[in-house]
Amino acid sequence: MKVGIVGATGYGGLELIRLLSQHPNVEEIICYSSSQEGLPLDDMYPHLSGNVRWTLKAIDPEAIRADVDTVFLATPPGVSGELTPDLVKLGLKVIDLSGDLRINEPDVYEAWYKRQAAPVGTIRGAVYGLTEWQRDEIAAAQIIANPGCYPTAVLLGLAPLVQQKWIDPKRIIIDAKSGTSGAGRNPSQITHFSEMNENFKIYQVNQHKHTPEIEQQLRNWDESVGNVTFSTHLVPMVRGIMATIYAEANQAISEKELREHFAYVYETSPFVHVYSEGRYPATKEVFGSNRCHIGVTYDERTNRITVVSVIDNLVKGAAGQAIQNYNVMNGYEETLGLEGSPLYP
Amino acid sequence: MKVGIVGATGYGGLELIRLLSQHPNVEEIICYSSSQEGLPLDDMYPHLSGNVRWTLKAIDPEAIRADVDTVFLATPPGVSGELTPDLVKLGLKVIDLSGDLRINEPDVYEAWYKRQAAPVGTIRGAVYGLTEWQRDEIAAAQIIANPGCYPTAVLLGLAPLVQQKWIDPKRIIIDAKSGTSGAGRNPSQITHFSEMNENFKIYQVNQHKHTPEIEQQLRNWDESVGNVTFSTHLVPMVRGIMATIYAEANQAISEKELREHFAYVYETSPFVHVYSEGRYPATKEVFGSNRCHIGVTYDERTNRITVVSVIDNLVKGAAGQAIQNYNVMNGYEETLGLEGSPLYP
Amino acid sequence: MKVGIVGATGYGGLELIRLLSQHPNVEEIICYSSSQEGLPLDDMYPHLSGNVRWTLKAIDPEAIRADVDTVFLATPPGVSGELTPDLVKLGLKVIDLSGDLRINEPDVYEAWYKRQAAPVGTIRGAVYGLTEWQRDEIAAAQIIANPGCYPTAVLLGLAPLVQQKWIDPKRIIIDAKSGTSGAGRNPSQITHFSEMNENFKIYQVNQHKHTPEIEQQLRNWDESVGNVTFSTHLVPMVRGIMATIYAEANQAISEKELREHFAYVYETSPFVHVYSEGRYPATKEVFGSNRCHIGVTYDERTNRITVVSVIDNLVKGAAGQAIQNYNVMNGYEETLGLEGSPLYP
Amino acid sequence: MKVGIVGATGYGGLELIRLLSQHPNVEEIICYSSSQEGLPLDDMYPHLSGNVRWTLKAIDPEAIRADVDTVFLATPPGVSGELTPDLVKLGLKVIDLSGDLRINEPDVYEAWYKRQAAPVGTIRGAVYGLTEWQRDEIAAAQIIANPGCYPTAVLLGLAPLVQQKWIDPKRIIIDAKSGTSGAGRNPSQITHFSEMNENFKIYQVNQHKHTPEIEQQLRNWDESVGNVTFSTHLVPMVRGIMATIYAEANQAISEKELREHFAYVYETSPFVHVYSEGRYPATKEVFGSNRCHIGVTYDERTNRITVVSVIDNLVKGAAGQAIQNYNVMNGYEETLGLEGSPLYP
Known part of the structure; x- marks a missing residue:
């Protein structure tokens, strides 16, 4: 199989290159860029030096069709909405890492993203690629809307509770923390080293674009879910997200029952690991890997989970799950090319 | 005035030395240590080199009484409960930075701290030193129980809401994050650089010792306050705490009214600053200073503050507030010796 | 005394504000900016909130003369060369933190800085402000060329050896490392957090602008000094410089003699501290302070120091030394306003 | 092939697990530990959770012989000297990551390591595994003394110059910087996060154990090499070494000639990459990979390289090169299992 990456110069694109280079069923990776056609990517990114030369090609759907079978879009907002219809018409499979195709209702998208939504037909044609919970739809899909980084951590953590209706659906509070790579490669005052190191910041309070994505999927599982409170923070580290999620238990539940249910629902999900009692994950324990590690507890004093x-x-949260979806779409083992263990320490 | 520091070799003691050295009314600082008597502190801490020599003296209440007027205790759990009665009997003022004298009910202390409480008489004789809200009691006190780091951030943030009864007192959720210096100077696997850098950790979920301290003070303001959910995280940075606090509004409230009330209650508190609309503080904005910066918002979608x-x-969260209390106890300007601006960047 | 800061929005300017605010003889600080006139500095820098309002004024020499007695220039290259003559003509004292007035020979400046030198008269009128070695000239000066950050660390370390002619003057190698704040406040790819954290970089190999400044001052002490090798590296931290300096001993020298000489020459310099045998400084031991800590050793195996x-x-390396020079120019105690101990940890 | 790891609980052992798990010719990995027999390694290291269970077995040479074909020793000083003779006698191949077998002369070892050397026979039986320069010897070896981390970076950088006799062999100065993982997993004051973050430290000035290892190998290439000056520093990051090496050119040499020679000698070494003119590597560009990236320049002003x-x-610097040597010993492609690209950012 040959695959294409549009938008290979950002961090999501780079990570696709890293992971796809180790994928046994991928024989060639071709990178496309609107702005830097002809540039050898390894000049820009010396960590790629010395292997193949990564020369960027222009974005031309017909030419892409001649080159590859599947296209990963790691593009800024607005691009995939325009590009996807052309690629799909030519028979290509598309896995979109941007937020453009994730929100089913255009007006919701427009309210949160403050930009025009993609064509409704394209949006509705896309399957939301939260692999662990959508395997059948993904297997049959031609377009994948790959989940956002925060929603992936949050939804995997909440799914067992919301599906089971064990919590008050109107009182979900999510306090999320991320490393800076989520903010992308463009330098800014916020992610300037001198102002980000030895610092911890909160941003986009009650306004983060991933809010409607989280709510939409939770409501797919339980339509009574109310508006969630979702806060995002920047941690002085590069990679990693932790979502700390608070919910009120509908009734007292034993710690054991809770944990066993989580373990049970993820038993067949090789990338999700549920911790034993009294243990909670740290972000470094999944650094560089496609894993999601989950700790869960019930507190009698407050009746909260x-x-x-x-x-x-x-x-x-991006490239790994995209490849996981690529595997499912193609009938490969879900873990193919993604077996790499976390880098520790 | 001459002051003593018992437990000068820890980070709290060191910070007392730094700040008291700049205090215009402190003419001499004498350091005491049980374990390292005779040691020059500047051999252990080269950042103190070249000024005075900081030779540690043994802990002997009578000798301390002969040396100084006020004693700061920056000691491990258990010490100040034993030491305070003797120092007080000799007429010394005591400002205790440990947690020993903060919890009024011995059984609550013992349940959370898993150790024997200090004598009830000593505990009850101590005034809780959250300066902004206890100035009169502090001015009259001989013993101060200096607040914990997390409670300081949390209580200053919640006071205006709880006192005003603007929020549901049964549904307070606090997600707190701290730099590693709060864990003290003793090396451990958790704070080993190779395992803490590029990492974000949660710890003591629902079990942090500062929980009862927070609840006790909140109930002083509104006795209907329920058990709070309090989570603590370690950030890969040295100094700084952020508390992100979630509460349900009892009724819709305008953003403006909310913020104006916060600004009003802290108008006469020189160290507390309330941010303008749409702005939230980052920890580095108070780095090295005695300030508390607060951002607050109301979200209509969720009716949460x-x-x-x-x-x-x-x-x-420790040495600065102790000195602020020292100033109030002695009738000095509250800001004396604490005017230093944050170090930025 | 009233003082002005031109270029107050950069990190050097900010640090001047922090330190001058604590200076007992400075009654008012007025900030000037060419680009952001009228802006309240505390809107841009929330760490300044809640004190005075810092409104930036336009740069107009006559108006500055009416406002203040001394002007600190913390401006980008090229500005102080233009501004200084006007300010000086009006009788103001000028302390220039930029590199514009440090290099005596215009052609040397132009070769390294790749821009036109300041007027020769202005350059020659400026005294190089390495305080510990120029006290008399500084006391008599109207213009100070405040040393660069790297040269300060390097020259204080090399002075005792070069003056004593204890080392081969043709074989000096300086390997210097700096935190990122030296690169200033403008975001760039190099100092983007995601690319600077968990990274160690070398930059401007054999081309750093501070090279001629180091050589010029060394040759003031011993004109036989050859061209030095000077390498600069970026450390994933914000503040701090370490210079590791290698030199060949002209003859075997005892460790003791070496160290005693260093201690002797800096005996009357309150900010310079020489470590005892077998101990070497780390950057954090001077963090936030005006100190320079020095370790020195002689290795018999290699005959190198x-x-x-x-x-x-x-x-x-910038604002502190500028104020130290300001003190000397005005006949104040050299340490005035600079007594603050390092922030540790 | 089945392989064993003795000392799997340290960082070197962990990295062997990570890399060998991806090695196509390794069918089983068995871990041994003297102190923690029976412990599941994934309880200690949650990043290993969810895959296989890693139960530690006791160290018994006969049993190891029954289990595996090759043993990697990632043990503290002193262990491999004792263990290797037994393992070798049983026909096992041994790759020793400790420093015990690297120094040919026992008295040199003892002078620098301050402990008794391994049996001379064992030492002399070991081949120094700097893969790029010892492929033939490694292919024929039964015991490999895997190079130290610093020597690997230094020797790959100096080899082309020393072999070519282009530099003064008596005047080599090496200024090396390392992340903290090189200091291992045991917590200490030096690597305590609160004291290591925002800090840059020098350590073991003129006394680092890797000094004789560097000199020994350089003298294998040119016996006139004198004692080198070798300084080591700790960077506030976890992984990565940079060696900045200074040498005097024996005669003026063109930048182009220099660089072309480096590129030529490493043309057949897939892991070594020489940068083009004016570019120098940063540690993150090799993070997590088996690569060595080299920049080199000649400065006319100083006649230094x-x-x-x-x-x-x-x-x-440890596990990757050990596996590279394992590949060469077994006649596999040198890059097998080591193709993973660096993790960036």
């Missing part, structure tokens, strides 16, 4: 879910935002 | 409160855990 | 010199690049 | 060499200390 706390779920702690961690992922590497660039892997399970 | 979010408060973001940041402090430097070693200053306003 | 290694000097390790650390400073805080924004304090002793 | 500067070489900048970076590796990931746990990969090319």
